[in-house]
Every structure is written in C-alpha cells, then in structure tokens.
Amino acid sequence: MSLLTNVMDHSLDDGYAEAAARKKADGDDGLPKTLRAKLGLAVGLVLAALVVTVGAAQARVSAPVVAKEREELIDRIDAETDAADALEDQVDELRADVDARRQEALRDSGGDSSHLVGLLAGSVPVHGPGVRLVVNDAKDAGTGADGDPRGASGFSDTGRVRDRDMQRVINGLWESGAEAISINGQRLTALSAIRAAGDAILVDNKPLVPPYTVLAVGDGPALSDRFQNSADGLYLHALQENYGIRTALSTAEDLRLPAAPRVIVRTAQPITGKGTS
Numbered sequence: 001m002s003l004l005t006n007v008m009d010h011s012l013d014d015g016y017a018e019a020a021a022r023k024k025a026d027g028d029d030g031l032p033k034t035l036r037a038k039l040g041l042a043v044g045l046v047l048a049a050l051v052v053t054v055g056a057a058q059a060r061v062s063a064p065v066v067a068k069e070r071e072e073l074i075d076r077i078d079a080e081t082d083a084a085d086a087l088e089d090q091v092d093e094l095r096a097d098v099d100a101r102r103q104e105a106l107r108d109s110g111g112d113s114s115h116l117v118g119l120l121a122g123s124v125p126v127h128g129p130g131v132r133l134v135v136n137d138a139k140d141a142g143t144g145a146d147g148d149p150r151g152a153s154g155f156s157d158t159g160r161v162r163d164r165d166m167q168r169v170i171n172g173l174w175e176s177g178a179e180a181i182s183i184n185g186q187r188l189t190a191l192s193a194i195r196a197a198g199d200a201i202l203v204d205n206k207p208l209v210p211p212y213t214v215l216a217v218g219d220g221p222a223l224s225d226r227f228q229n230s231a232d233g234l235y236l237h238a239l240q241e242n243y244g245i246r247t248a249l250s251t252a253e254d255l256r257l258p259a260a261p262r263v264i265v266r267t268a269q270p271i272t273g274k275g276t277s
Contacts, residue, residue, distance in 0.1 A: 095259070099124060122189035122260040126180045129220045130255045131227070135169065135236070136211035137161055138244030159243045163196040165236075166212060170194065172232025177223050178216035180257050184208050187260040204261075211246075220251035 138159025170188065173181055181188045186203050193204060200207040216223060227233045228249070239245040 099259075122180065122187050125257060125259045126217055127254055127256040128179075128217045129251070129253055130178070130215065130217040131173075131220055131224050132248075132250050132252050132255065133169065133173075133214040133216070134211050134246075134248040135161055135166070135214065136246040138246065140244070159245060161201070161210060161212060161239075161245060163194055163201045165239060165245075166201060167194050168232045168235055169214065172227055172230050172236075173214065173216045173223070175232070176218075176226035176230055178218045180217040182215045182257045184213055185258060187258055189260045192260075215252075215255045215257055217255055217257060220253075224249060224251055 141159035166183070170181060170183070183194075183203055186206060186208075188203070193202075195202055197207070201212075202208070228237075236245075236247060240247050
C-alpha cells in the first residue's frame, strides 16, 4: 500500500519536476517550438503588410504627380507633331509656288515643254493608267530568334525581298515602258538609289517597310505584258517559285503618284547657246 500511495502522490518523476523548475527559473515560457514559429510568422506577415500599406500610400500620393507629368509629355508630343505637320504643309506650299514660278519663267523664255520636263524629272505629281505591283517577303521568311521575320540579319536566300530584287523590278518596269514609278508612295527619279542598310531596303535614304507597293504609270495592259515577259519579270517569277516571295500584279485605270521630295542636280549644267565646245 505504501508503494501505491507513493505513486499517487508523486505522479511525475523527480527529474521532470526539476527540469520544469529549471526552465521556469531561466525565463522560458514553455511554449512549444511550433507555436513560437507560428507567432514569428504572424509577426513577419504583420510587418510585410505594414510595408505594403506604406508603399501603397506613397504610390497613391505620387500618382497625381506621375499622371500630370505624363499628360504634359503627351501635350508636348502633340504640339511638336502639329508643328511638324504645319512645317510639312508649308514646305508643300512653297514647293508648289516654286514649281509655278519655274513654269511661268519657262513660258516667258519661250520654253513650251516645261510640264513634260517636270513630269520626266519627277518634280511634279502625275496620274494616269498603269500597273500596281505588290512584292512581299515569303510567309516563313528568315524568322529570327524572337519570331520576327525582319529579325534575321542580312539578306540571305530565305524568302526575304532584297534591295537588288527591287532594283531589277524597277529597271524592268522602266524598260517595259513605265513613264513614272513610285515605291510605297515615294516617287523615283533618275537620281534615285535603291540600296540596303542592315536589314532594311532604302530608297533615297528612306527605309521601306514590306509589302512593297510599286505603282507604274503607262499603258496598263501593254506594260503588264511586256514586264511579265521580260528578263526581270521572269526573275521575279523565279523568286516566287523558288523562295516563296509573294507578288501580285494588276492593271489600274487611274494611278496617282506624288512628286519627288526634292530633285537636286549638283553637277550637270545646261548648255547655253546653240553650239557646243
């Protein structure tokens, strides 16, 4: 009976009692480690929420300033665009005035072919029947690493239209009887140059973007037949068959071509007098 009484009176071992007393003396709260971890996580979440709240408040305060700066930038862009458009209109008006004065001066001096000279030189806008030729890269042309068909470097034989391809097309149209030609709205003259700069095709130092729309004024049906049967027309057909370059040729009753931006002659000089030396 004394053994049972001892067990009932001392349910915990003396060692456990000593350990509990020691922890209490050391200031240990006796919480399980998992509970302390949860409390630490809760404190961290509270701090994170506080940081996010402060950041949102600061963003809300600075948002009107950013919006105002954005509106001011948009207003400046619009103003500069309007100014550029106004200057372009002024240039067009001055160019038209110069052309009118030149034609008047030629008429006063006995020149009766000023309009034809301006037409052949590309200095005046023209309209008339002709052909419309659209040349475009192949659908799977030279895809770059980012999936951009224009992303591949260089003009390799991968279905991309090259500068020398456009040179042959334009020369073939001139040879077939075209009287005036433009590419993507840019008038070609005897001084125009078609070349490459990196991955772009340039016409008079202005980059072109595919598809390339070529307008050629002339006798539409005859011009179309002569071009398709010419060496350059067959060359374009071979590009379509071998590399998948897309082309579309059609005739039109009335094509309108703008004047060349500028026709500057730096070297050639007119011959004065009837004789030559």
